[in-house]
Amino acid sequence: DQQVKQNSPSLSVQEGRISILNCDYTNSMFDYFLWYKKYPAEGPTFLISISSIKDKNEDGRFTVFLNKSAKHLSLHIVPSQPGDSAVYFCAAKPASGGYQKVTFGIGTKLQVIP
Amino acid sequence: ETGVTQTPRHLVMGMTNKKSLKCEQHLGHNAMYWYKQSAKKPLELMFVYNFKEQTENNSVPSRFSPECPNSSHLFLHLHTLQPEDSALYLCASSQDLRDTQYFGPGTRLTVL
Numbered sequence: 001d002q003q004v005k006q007n008s009p010s011l012s013v014q015e016g017r018i019s020i021l022n023c024d025y026t027n028s029m030f031d032y033f034l035w036y037k038k039y040p041a042e043g044p045t046f047l048i049s050i051s052s053i054k055d056k057n058e059d060g061r062f063t064v065f066l067n068k069s070a071k072h073l074s075l076h077i078v079p080s081q082p083g084d085s086a087v088y089f090c091a092a093k094p095a096s097g098g099y100q101k102v103t104f105g106i107g108t109k110l111q112v113i114p
Numbered sequence: 115e116t117g118v119t120q121t122p123r124h125l126v127m128g129m130t131n132k133k134s135l136k137c138e139q140h141l142g143h144n145a146m147y148w149y150k151q152s153a154k155k156p157l158e159l160m161f162v163y164n165f166k167e168q169t170e171n172n173s174v175p176s177r178f179s180p181e182c183p184n185s186s187h188l189f190l191h192l193h194t195l196q197p198e199d200s201a202l203y204l205c206a207s208s209q210d211l212r213d214t215q216y217f218g219p220g221t222r223l224t225v226l
Contacts, residue, residue: 002156034214043118043204043217044157089157100212101170104157 003027004092006105014113019077021108023090026071030092030103035064035075038087038107047088048075051095080112116140118218120205126224127195135190135221137205146188147206147215148180157204163188164211195225 005024013019023033031052036044050057050064050073057064063076077084090105118139127133139146148160162170163182177199179191188205202222206215 004156036217041123041219043120043206043219046214046216049214095212101159102215106154106156 001026002106003030004090004103004105006088006090006108008108009106010109010111012111012113013080015082016079019075019080019084019110019112021075021077021088021090021110023073023075023105024071025073025092027092027094027103028071029094032093032095032100033064033066033073034091034093034102035062036089036091036104037084038089044089077110080110082112082114085110085112118205118207118216120203120218120221122221123219124222124224126226127192128226129195129197131195132191132193134192135203135205135223137188137190137218139186139188139205139207139216139218141207141209141216143207143209143213143216144185145208145211145213146182146185147208148188148190149204149206149217151202151204151220153201160190162211169211192223195223197225199223200225 034049035047037047038044066073087107087109089107093100093102121136145164150158159172160174161180181189202220204220205218208215
């Protein structure tokens with residue numbers, strides 16, 4: 001049973017427009033969320049994160065929104081650029097305690113069309 | 115070298131072979147991880163090491179044997195694997211167990 005779900009396997013967006021990648025989770029113990037980006041033949045690279053005490057975190061062109069009541073988060077990329085074409089993984093973990101296992105989604109492949 | 119490196123990048127092995135995957139991190143981190151990524155599946159945590167000590171074994175079959183000689187190096191020893199073990203094996207490290215993980219490029223393993 002997937003606790004972190006990315007229901008869209010792929011997304012195509014025109015350059016300059018907004019890309020919105022969605023993620024849903026089922027475990028109410030999750031309260032720290034991350035987005036990773038992965039290019040082919042490379043490992044995932046950390047992109048942006050958000051704690052459950054916030055509902056928005058912004059870093060340049062990337063903004064993550066968190067809706068705790070809906071157990072939903074989204075990553076907005078604006079404006080989208082061809083270099084953003086990659087697979088984006090949503091991840092979540094509980095924040096308390098020592099080791100917190102990170103649970104990943106299956107990924108959404110974003111293609112930004114020039 | 116910077117970041118997290120993994121060798122080899124590609125490996126093809128038979129079911130009776132013994133091989134090892136190597137991971138090295140140049141970030142001064144104390145925790146290291148092995149993940150498996152199979153096609154159309156999420157990243158699956160295999161092992162966690164913190165200060166060279168194994169803290170997590172996520173019910174991984176014994177044909178996978180990890181080794182962490184120091185905080186900078188992590189190995190995954192493979193023997194008598196099955197074709198279903200073919201996957202991308204990713205190594206990651208973090209400053210401590212609660213910190214953000216940084217990944218290597220992975221080893222693409224094919225078991226014939």
